Amino acid sequence: MLFDPFISSNPLAEGIDVDKIQPDYMLISHGHEDHTADAVRIARQSGCKCIGIWEIHSWLQSNGIENTHPMNIGGSHSFEFGTVKMVSAVHSSSFPDGSYAGNPAGFVIQNSDDCFYYAGDTALHTDMQLISRKFKLKCAFLPIGNNFTMDIYDAIDAARMVGTTTVIGMHFDTFGPIEINHEEAHRAFKTAGIHLHLMKIGDTIDI
Ligand code: NI
Numbered sequence: 001m002l003f004d005p006f007i008s009s010n011p012l013a014e015g016i017d018v019d020k021i022q023p024d025y026m027l028i029s030h031g032h033e034d035h036t037a038d039a040v041r042i043a044r045q046s047g048c049k050c051i052g053i054w055e056i057h058s059w060l061q062s063n064g065i066e067n068t069h070p071m072n073i074g075g076s077h078s079f080e081f082g083t084v085k086m087v088s089a090v091h092s093s094s095f096p097d098g099s100y101a102g103n104p105a106g107f108v109i110q111n112s113d114d115c116f117y118y119a120g121d122t123a124l125h126t127d128m129q130l131i132s133r134k135f136k137l138k139c140a141f142l143p144i145g146n147n148f149t150m151d152i153y154d155a156i157d158a159a160r161m162v163g164t165t166t167v168i169g170m171h172f173d174t175f176g177p178i179e180i181n182h183e184e185a186h187r188a189f190k191t192a193g194i195h196l197h198l199m200k201i202g203d204t205i206d207i
Contacts, residue, residue, distance in 0.1 A: 001081070001109075002026045003118055003141075004035035005042055012174060013201050019045065025079065028052035029120025030093035031059070031101025034174065040065060051084060055102030059095060073105055082111025087131065089122035091149070114138050117162050121171060124154035124161075132163030139207050140164045143171035144185065145178030152185045156192045166207060168197045 002023035007013045018038050026048050028039055036056075043050050043065040050060050050068045057070035071077060076085035084107055091104040106119045108131060117131055117140040131137070140162050143149035149171050150158060159167050167189065172180045182198055189196035197205055 002042065002048070003107075004029055004120070005038040006034045006036075007038045008041075009033070009037045010174065010201075015202060018042065022046045023048045025081065026050045027084070027107055027118070028056050029089065029106060029118070030091060030104035031056060031095040032093065032121070033096040035121070036095070043067070049079070051079075051107075053086065053102040053105050055093075055100060059099075059101065071105075073103060082109055082114075084109055085134075087117075088125070088127050089120045090125045091121040091123065108135055108137075110135060116140060117142075117164070119143060119158070119170075121149045124150050124158050126161070128158050128161040132161065135163075137162055137164040139166035139168060141168045141170050144169040145172035145174070145180055147177040149178075152180065152188050156189060156194060159192075159194050165193060166195045166197070168199065168205075168207075172198075 007016050007018050021042050023046055029035055040063045053072055054070045057068045060068050071086045073086055073088050076083050087106045087108055089104040089106045093101040093104040095101050104120055108117050115135050115137050117137055119142050121143055142155040142158055144152045144155045172178050186196055
C-alpha cells in the first residue's frame with residue numbers, strides 16, 4: 001500500500017526511483033501537491049487500485065486512471081487486504097491547479113492482524129476520539145511538523161485520543177516551516193509514554 005506519493009518533486013526523496021514503485025493499492029488523503037505529485041504516474045505504471053474521496057477519484061479518472069475506488073467521510077469498504085474507513089481531517093484540499101479536491105480525509109485500516117490510523121494532513125480535532133471507540137490501533141501515522149498541521153504536542157494529544165502508544169511521525173522537515181527539533185520531539189513523546197518513530201526517507205521499520 002502506498003500513501004500520498006510525493007517523491008519526484010521532493011528534494012529529500014532524490015534517492016527513490018519512482019519508476020520502481022509498484023504498489024497494489026494507493027490511498028490519497030487530499031489533493032495538495034505534496035500528497036499527489038506522483039499519483040497519476042504510479043497509478044499508470046502499476047495499475048494499482050487508487051482509494052480516495054469522490055473528487056480524488058474523479059480527478060484520477062479524468063487523468064486516464066480507471067482502477068479507482070471512490071469513498072467519502074464516514075464510509076468504510078472491504079478490500080482484499082482488509083477494511084478501510086475514511087475519517088475526517090481538518091485541513092484544506094485542492095489540486096495543484098487550484099481545482100476542488102473534496103474534503104481532506106484520513107484512513108483507518110483494519111484486518112484480523114493489524115489496525116492503524118493514517119491521519120493525512122490534519123489539525124487536532126475531537127472527532128479523533130471516535131476512532132478509539134471503534135478500533136484498537138496498533139499504531140498511528142500522525143503529522144507533527146506544525147504550521148500546516150498538528151505539532152508534536154497536538155500529536156501527543158491525538159495519540160491519546162485515538163488510543164495508541166506508537167506513533168510514526170509524518171509531514172516534518174520537508175520545507176523550512178515544518179522543520180522540527182528531533183530531540184525535543186523524542187523527549188516530549190517519551191515523557192508522554194508514547195513511542196515516536198521518525199523515519200528517514202527509504203527507511204523500513206517493523207512495528
Ligand atoms: Ni495538505
